[in-house]
Amino acid sequence: MSDSIEAQVGAALSRVVNPRTGTDLLSAGMVRDLVVSAEGRVTFTFLLGRADPATLVRETRAALKAIEGVAEVKIAVVDPAGPAQTTHQPPAGGAAGPQSTGMPAAPQPVEFPNLGRVIAISSGKGGVGKSTVAANLAVALARTGKRVGLMDADVYGPNIPRMFGVYERPPVVGGRIQPLEAYGVKLMSIGFLVDRDAPAIWRGPIIMKVINQFLRDVAWGELDYFLVDMPPGTGDAQLSLVQSAQVSGAVIVTTPQEMAVGDALRGARMFEKVNVPVYGIVENMSGFTDPATGQRIEFFSSGGGRRLADELGVPLLGQIPLQPGLADEADRGRPIIEAAPASPAAVALGDLAVAVAREAAGRSMSLPIITQ
Ligand SMILES: Nc1ncnc2c1ncn2[C@@H]1O[C@H](COP(=O)(O)OP(=O)(O)OP(=O)(O)O)[C@@H](O)[C@H]1O
Ligand SMILES: [Mg+2]
Numbered sequence: 001m002s003d004s005i006e007a008q009v010g011a012a013l014s015r016v017v018n019p020r021t022g023t024d025l026l027s028a029g030m031v032r033d034l035v036v037s038a039e040g041r042v043t044f045t046f047l048l049g050r051a052d053p054a055t056l057v058r059e060t061r062a063a064l065k066a067i068e069g070v071a072e073v074k075i076a077v078v079d080p081a082g083p084a085q086t087t088h089q090p091p092a093g094g095a096a097g098p099q100s101t102g103m104p105a106a107p108q109p110v111e112f113p114n115l116g117r118v119i120a121i122s123s124g125k126g127g128v129g130k131s132t133v134a135a136n137l138a139v140a141l142a143r144t145g146k147r148v149g150l151m152d153a154d155v156y157g158p159n160i161p162r163m164f165g166v167y168e169r170p171p172v173v174g175g176r177i178q179p180l181e182a183y184g185v186k187l188m189s190i191g192f193l194v195d196r197d198a199p200a201i202w203r204g205p206i207i208m209k210v211i212n213q214f215l216r217d218v219a220w221g222e223l224d225y226f227l228v229d230m231p232p233g234t235g236d237a238q239l240s241l242v243q244s245a246q247v248s249g250a251v252i253v254t255t256p257q258e259m260a261v262g263d264a265l266r267g268a269r270m271f272e273k274v275n276v277p278v279y280g281i282v283e284n285m286s287g288f289t290d291p292a293t294g295q296r297i298e299f300f301s302s303g304g305g306r307r308l309a310d311e312l313g314v315p316l317l318g319q320i321p322l323q324p325g326l327a328d329e330a331d332r333g334r335p336i337i338e339a340a341p342a343s344p345a346a347v348a349l350g351d352l353a354v355a356v357a358r359e360a361a362g363r364s365m366s367l368p369i370i371t372q
Contacts, residue, residue: 005069006036012063020052025060040071047080054109058275077111109246112215115149115226117248117360119279120241122271124263126232128255129284129320131159132330133349134229136337137251140353142184143337146224149179151214152189153241154231155207161191165333168192176219183338188218208240215245225360234270242274248360249279251317256286256304268312279359280317281309282352288322289344296321317359318352320345 003011013034014026025031030052034044042064046057057077064073112118121134131154138150152160161167164182170192171178179186190210220226228247231237241247250271254264268278283305287298309316323345326336337346 005040005067008067009034009036009042009064009070012067013060016056016060016063018052018056025056040069041074042070042072043074043076045076045078048077049080055275062275109243110215111246112226114222115215115220115245116147116222116224118226118228118245119356119360120153120228120230120238120247120250120271120276121253122230122238122250122267123232123253123260124234124265124267125254125260128232128253128260128264129282130232130253131163131229132326132336133251133253133282133284133320133352134227135160135163135330135335136346136349137353137356138185138225138227139183139335139337140350141225141227141357144353144357146357147186147222148184149186149188149220149223149226151211151226151228152187152191153207153211153214153228153237155190155210155237156231158189158191160187160189160229163330163333163335166192170218173219175217177214177217178219182333183335186220186223188214207236208244211237211240212244225357234267238267238270242271242276247271247276249277251279251282251356252308253282253284254305254308256283256298258304261304261308264308265311268308268314272312278312278314279356280315281305281312282317283319285322286319291324315355315359317355318348320348320352 010026013031014024016025017023018025018028018030021028030047032045032047034042036042046060048054048057057075061073061075064070121130121137123130131152134150138148142148150160152158154160164185164187166180166182166187168180170180170188177188179188180192181187228241230241250268252264252268252271254260264281268281271278286305287296289296305316305319321344323336323340323343325340326343326345329336329339332339336343337349340346341350
């Protein structure tokens with residue numbers, strides 16, 4: 001490579017054009033305090049106005065990361081108009097529930113630096129084990145001493161309360177909803193706020209408000225990981241999440257069959273389209289280990305997870321076998337990793353947590369920080 005890293009960084013920044021103004025970042029003065037260290041650490045302040053597309057930050061980061069020798073990119077996004085423009089403050093005392101959201105939906109993703117890595121657990125298809133993976137992943141990460149939050153973004157059929165055996169109404173202190181906690185994981189779900197038998201009146205616009213409010217008005221504190229259990233599909237909740245928060249990565253859950261894999265592919269592509277990296281694939285209900293013989297039995301045509309991972313060019317992060325009793329324990333509020341830690345599924349889920357943590361750490365260079 002003939003050009004210095006610094007020169008390449010400068011060139012890359014001058015190639016990123018703000019579509020609103022038609023000028024590049026350097027000419028527009030959007031980049032301040034640029035430092036390129038000898039070790040390839042790039043840090044700078046990004047002056048991103050309210051009207052500027054937030055995707056510019058991701059685009060810029062991707063352009064810089066593509067430069068050979070750039071090891072880390074740290075971007076402090078600031079609003080030139082002042083801090084009040086970049087984060088919404090909840091109105092005083094107005095955060096008791098989704099029905100009280102009178103705020104406009106945030107059109108651009110906002111940084112929530114206190115949440116740590118925001119990781120969406122998604123799929124294209126229902127019933128493949130997203131909530132099971134999200135719940136056990138959360139507990140497994142918490143067991144390693146990490147501070148973990150789990151947001152149930154499934155407003156149609158929230159399962160997290162049942163899976164953690166938690167049904168209380170979260171207290172509101174000083175206008176902020178306090179998350180509930182189980183197995184060391186901070187939890188929030190629409191299921192805590194509405195009656196279990198209430199009709200599913202939650203539709204697109206409401207989802208946006210609920211997700212926004214959960215991100216903004218819940219007193220999550222400082223977290224290392226913020227997992228989001230998504231509803232099935234590629235719809236409003238997925239869109240709302242990526243529009244509301246800077247999602248670090250998505251974990252796509254599939255079952256081994258071809259049909260599920262096709263849906264999962266569509267689910268993964270949706271994240272790629274909005275520049276959210278797919279950390280990898282989890283193949284759930286992936287065969288069954290006979291406890292008597294230790295033999296592995298495949299129920300479905302196998303290998304779907306591997307094929308999907310290859311097609312997307314992402315790692316297969318784990319294969320979770322079918323586990324007798326898992327569903328019953330989950331219904332009793334005990335994630336399998338707690339209920340039967342030595343079971344094959346629990347062991348696989350523990351390994352998955354390690355793999356996800358590794359992916360999230362490997363991508364830390366893509367995590368911007370906000371300083372105001
Ligand atoms: N590896 C497994 N072994 C046995 N049962 C499992 C396994 N994974 C999930 N299940 C069970 O399958 C059912 C569906 O799982 P889960 O609710 O996690 O899926 P989901 O993708 O979140 O579903 P939805 O799309 O409805 O949100 C649950 O009853 C769960 O307990
Ligand atoms: Mg679910």
